[in-house]
Amino acid sequence: MSNLLEIKNLRTHFVKNKRVIRAVDGIDFQIRKGETIALVGESGCGKSMTSLSIMGLVPSPGGKIVDGEIILDGVNLLDLTEKEMYRVRGKDIAMIFQEPMTSLNPVLTIGDQLTSVIIHHLKLSKKEASERAIEMLELVGFSDPAKVMKNYPHRLSGGMRQRVMIAMAMSCNPKLLIADEPTTALDVTIQAQVLELMKELSERFSTSILLITHDLGVVSELAERVVVMYAGQIVEIANIGDLFDEPLHPYTEGLINSVPSIDGEIKRLQSIEGNVPAPGSIIKGCKFAARCSRAFDRCTKEEPDLWLMEDGSRAVRCFLYDDEEAN
Template identity: 55%
Template sequence: MEKILEIKDLHVHFSTYGGTVQAVRGVNLYLNKGETLAIVGESGSGKSVTSNSIMQLIPTPSGKIVQGSIHFKGRDLVQTTKKEMRAIRGVDISMIFQDPMTALNPTLTIGDQLTEGLKQHASISKAKAKEKALEMLRLVGIPNPDSRLKQYPHQFSGGMRQRIVIAMALICEPDLLIADEPTTALDVTIQAQIMELFKEIQEKTGVSIILVTHDLGVVARVADRVAVMYGGKIIETGNKDDIFYHPQHPYTIGLLQSVPRLDMDDDILQPIDGTPPDLFAPPQGCPFTARCAHAMQVCANVHPFTSHLSDSHQVECWLQDARAKRQPV
């Protein structure tokens, strides 16, 4: 399959008064054309920083990509200028942010906000821009689009605002759509509708999607492949079946065990004990060592190599490395 995006050895640091936060530490990822890749992990694992790095939206001067490359359709985005990135954002790569109410301008009509991107990036008449805006509202399931174009964000429900944000992201027909926690503020019924909408849009447009989330139910519904992040690193990747039915990293197993399930009689959830690592001074070895019931001495001192379990399934864990002696810490 054709790779539309490839991230190699990405490191992102943030300078603060307390020291340097190593938020992303050597991430390697790829995305195929027309595919949905879900990046999962608990808060602070580096998911949003990775996605913001693709868009070159790391806040400066505190934040900086200190190492690595992000190749999009053969072009390294890390080496692009601000002017070049402005031409790419919204046209080739679009992003859906977490809270639709903060992503929309409360003083502008929906029509003005939808057509803004077209006016910025394409030579198009006002009538054609309006026609395209109406088309996008129909695509995302907004009823009565003609009258809705004249309304303001506060006149829409949370689910409708999220649909409008999706329409804004897709109006210039990007090749890559990044959705950062797109269903966080929505109830489960609306979440299901939005996820179905993503699937329908992908079938109609062929857009590649990166879905950033901690909701494994959402991942199970729409993802083709899954990357599990912890402590600023990708610790396991695989297709949906690999991750949900054959997880190999103890952290991935812990995430799956902490999700409520209707097919289990036990009413007590199994949380992952402990706290994530301090990224001011990240551990030398596997970042999950302090919370792992299967940790060995080597885990604390040396980060594991990538073990290729199959063509689709890779994990960074000493438990899968034949060279490790299985002696508890």
């Protein structure tokens, strides 16, 4: 299966009080056509800034992509003008944000917002766009889409607003859907419905999904592969089954051990000691060493590379898996 998106050595930096903050610090990964990948890690590790970099929405002034390539279907998005990127957003890449109330315009009806996106990207007439909007609202589970079209966002529940956002994102058949913490503001029952909906729509339209989350429960429901980030870097990439069965990086292991078990056995949850490094802090060696129970001398002196494992199916940034160390 060919790659839809290739991220190569992406670096997104911010300058604050003359200090350089490396929000995204040289990351590489790919998303295949029709594949769902999860980008996971604690708050502040660079997940959302990765998504904003892909969308060309890095906050400015202050933020800037300083290196790398973001290749979508053979086109490096970093070579495009802002006008060209405007056409890409919504049509080729769509995004669902964490809180739909801040993404929907409170003074426009759902119908106005949906049809304007469809008219802009698909060049349909107002009547055709309205028909398309109603079709998409039906697809995301609304029994009376015509009524929903006339409503304002505040008249809908959080779960309904998130369904509208999914309908809007999928209305132009995007190649890539970026979902940034799409279920965080929803209760557990609605979370499950939204995840199932995203899965169904992905299969129906062959859309690739980049799911950004800190919730490993959400990851296990939707993703095929997982990219684990820490302090702006990728520390592990693995298929979903391999990651949960045998996490390689101590950080990944800590994330998994902090999730409650559902097997009925009551046991104390483990936490990862310490905190994510403060933005802009200069760290010698491995960025996770200060919090790692398995760290040794080399970890505090050298920065490990992201090593590809022998079978090529996974990668890890840790000296425990360096051939030199093993010998």
